[in-house]
Amino acid sequence: MAPYFIFILYSYKATKFINKTKVEYLPHCSSCVFRYICGGGCRANAFATCGRIDGMDIYNCEIVKLTFPAFIFSRNLELTSTLWEK
Numbered sequence: 357m358a359p360y361f362i363f364i365l366y367s368y369k370a371t372k373f374i375n376k377t378k379v380e381y382l383p384h385c386s387s388c389v390f391r392y393i394c395g396g397g398c399r400a401n402a403f404a405t406c407g408r409i410d411g412m413d414i415y416n417c418e419i420v421k422l423t424f425p426a427f428i429f430s431r432n433l434e435l436t437s438t439l440w441e442k
């Protein structure tokens with residue numbers, strides 16, 4: 357009985373931990389337009405820079421917000437130009 361109880365306790369704690377780190381529940385990322393592409397960044401970086409596992413991965417965020425719009429824009433131009441060629 358005891359090992360089963362310990363397993364349930366650890367599963368519960370693991371689930372709570374994993375849920376806390378999902379991008380939908382991260383305070384800074386829940387409403388970001390890139391959240392499902394970026395995923396909220398690295399939890400280790402967030403912990404190292406903010407001291408919280410559900411904190412913000414500042415370096416990843418800066419890079420994503422600077423590069424993704426440019427990438428999407430350039431990809432969109434490529435797709436548009438291929439459509440024009442047809």
Ligand code: SF4
Pocket residue numbers: 379384385388389390391392394395396397413416417418420421
């Ligand atoms: S870009 Fe920044 S705010 Fe948006 S999901 Fe990524 S880390 Fe979070």
